[in-house]
Amino acid sequence: MAEFDPSTHPHRRFNPLTNEYILVSPHRTKRPWLGQTEASQPSNLPQYDPNCYLCPGNTRVGGQKNEVYEHTTVFENDFAAVLPPPGPIAPIVSHPLLTVEPVQGDCDVLCFHPRHDLTLARLEIEAIERIIEEWTRVYLKRGRQEGIKYVQIFENKGAMMGCSNPHPHGQVWSLSLIPMIPSVELSSLTRYASSEIPTSGAPRGPKGCPCLLCEYAHFELSVRMSEARIVVQNEHWLALVPWWATWPFEILRMSLFTQAVIGICSKFSKLFAVLPHNRHIPSIYHLTSAEKTSFAKILSQITRRYDNLFRCSFAYSMGIHQRPIPPSENFDSNGGEDEGDIAHLHLHFYPPLLRSATVRKFLVGFELMAEAQRDLTAEQAAKRLRECNDVHYLDRVE
């Protein structure tokens, strides 16, 4: 029997955050592609588009007029998926197999910048810092509202990902319940916290419990370069293609606050020496201002690399996972008074492109019926992204 080689042998990996499996078929990108190709995102957008309902001063579909905003702006989604309370009375189910639960909440749209043509990949660090401030404000504002349990911040970028307007913007859906995926992740983190798994000097969660993501980040920093999954990192943050990635160039970005790794991880140790303390960070609200700046920097770095990979405006869905809203506005808790503190702030990026600016991965038949499947390994994807130029291709003189 041959020795196992993850870059040639089909295999399966496990996602400990969502308890899902993923089938990896690393030899499969060799097949020719005769299927659908995607239209490229236009790269010559105007700075202001009079027909864009997100540009400053323009009128939206519902008739409301946008502010003449200068940095970022937030407004309620004119076609919200959930509506504010009071909701209807809870319905009576007619069979135990049919369950139903009313959901209330609010949907906000957050314009990243007045310029119609600038995505995260092309914004200044300072402009990204303002977006992070705005996310924090919305998180607090919605979280302080009666009945809100979870604030889901996300961005759909590119027509390929269902985005109907190239103007840089994201969304925030605040709900009266913890939606499924964050709730599953939270259970995984909680289970891990009470497990007997020996930890390796990684920072810990509230009350000194092991944190799955602190531990995972710690481990990834110790992996030798030839197998590395880290794409970029700075003094506070780490961006990597997780071991269990599904989307071809999926990225998990986590806050990483650890000094303890210095000993065993000489390769990167100087990067961590800047941070004099270990931290487990449940939510964006807990970020210090230096941590926010690093956050903005790594967001910029990774979106630039994405665009550079295939020299196009790279489509993705991105979302922030963090602590559910604590009971009674206990936003400052960070030591475990609230069980949601086991949450470890992180972002997911799910980009569909696989081979080029126009050929995407379709997660269809087998993937929908049986198990997610990918055609290149996480390590191969990380290497490709690491090798990308750090300067945006449109800003380069070549």
Place this chain on the structure above:
Amino acid sequence: MAEFDPSTHPHRRFNPLTNEYILVSPHRTKRPWLGQTEASQPSNLPQYDPNCYLCPGNTRVGGQKNEVYEHTTVFENDFAAVLPPPGPIAPIVSHPLLTVEPVQGDCDVLCFHPRHDLTLARLEIEAIERIIEEWTRVYLKRGRQEGIKYVQIFENKGAMMGCSNPHPHGQVWSLSLIPMIPSVELSSLTRYASSEIPTSGAPRGPKGCPCLLCEYAHFELSVRMSEARIVVQNEHWLALVPWWATWPFEILRMSLFTQAVIGICSKFSKLFAVLPHNRHIPSIYHLTSAEKTSFAKILSQITRRYDNLFRCSFAYSMGIHQRPIPPSENFDSNGGEDEGDIAHLHLHFYPPLLRSATVRKFLVGFELMAEAQRDLTAEQAAKRLRECNDVHYLDRVE
């Protein structure tokens, strides 16, 4: 507080097969769509295409020549996602958070018909019966192979669903393990089988245990017309938009073998009177020839309705869920000797179109990060499909 109305109030439903939630926002289809539109599938394909690598007698990418097949044909996928044994030795993991398992197996391509231009929706019943026979043969052939634990039959139809060739075909991936989704469904069925849930006269699974899907089918037949989710049915089969559907016009098709419902379900009772016995059917191998004919008929009926809904060749991913391969080729077991017999044969159809032939539903940002979300209720979708003409629009003289 208003009384709950599932057709106007946002709410959440639970999928007891996969343990997933789905957010339903029934008021949301009203929003204008300014995003990506899809190219229509060509409706004027030739009967034979000299450049198609699936047409009879043509040469494939790898150089192999197709048989001059007259009905259906099967060949090994030239770009298989898994490879036959022997696989590599099981690898050693470097951290408990990183798990890896080698996977072996075979990938087959099954051409439905020599005609390049005929999809399931336009084939004669007899031709569909031959496809069912071919599925059964592949299920048995692969299932009898050393080490195969699950045979996943599926079809990706339409460029929108990643299909690279309009020639009518499906795939069969046979694996050395039970993939995630069938495995989760199997656990749900097993849990239900040992639950104390009172059953209502529905047929039962092996050893007289309650079967989640027998029970669900039984319940759906009793629902009053104004809330019905059934689209079409015949003496053996039922096609419905499940209560917990995710995709706009998702369909769950199950084999339904029950006489007991006649008493309480007068509206449809005559349809069932033809079948004189209750049956719980674990796999396609267990179907009688009459049941296969009914299966072909309902497959034809539902694909025709799909095409008629927006007058286009309707894209979807479809898959068959059934019993995992029993140990030691015990294919005939049906009374519970094999624990996999709790499986209840059924098909899922996941079509992406939402509003028209060119506007699809994007399951993106919120859906990928938080929870699946749909814009019309299962009941509204079922009604639309029920109201579709039963004759294919291309075969109609208007």
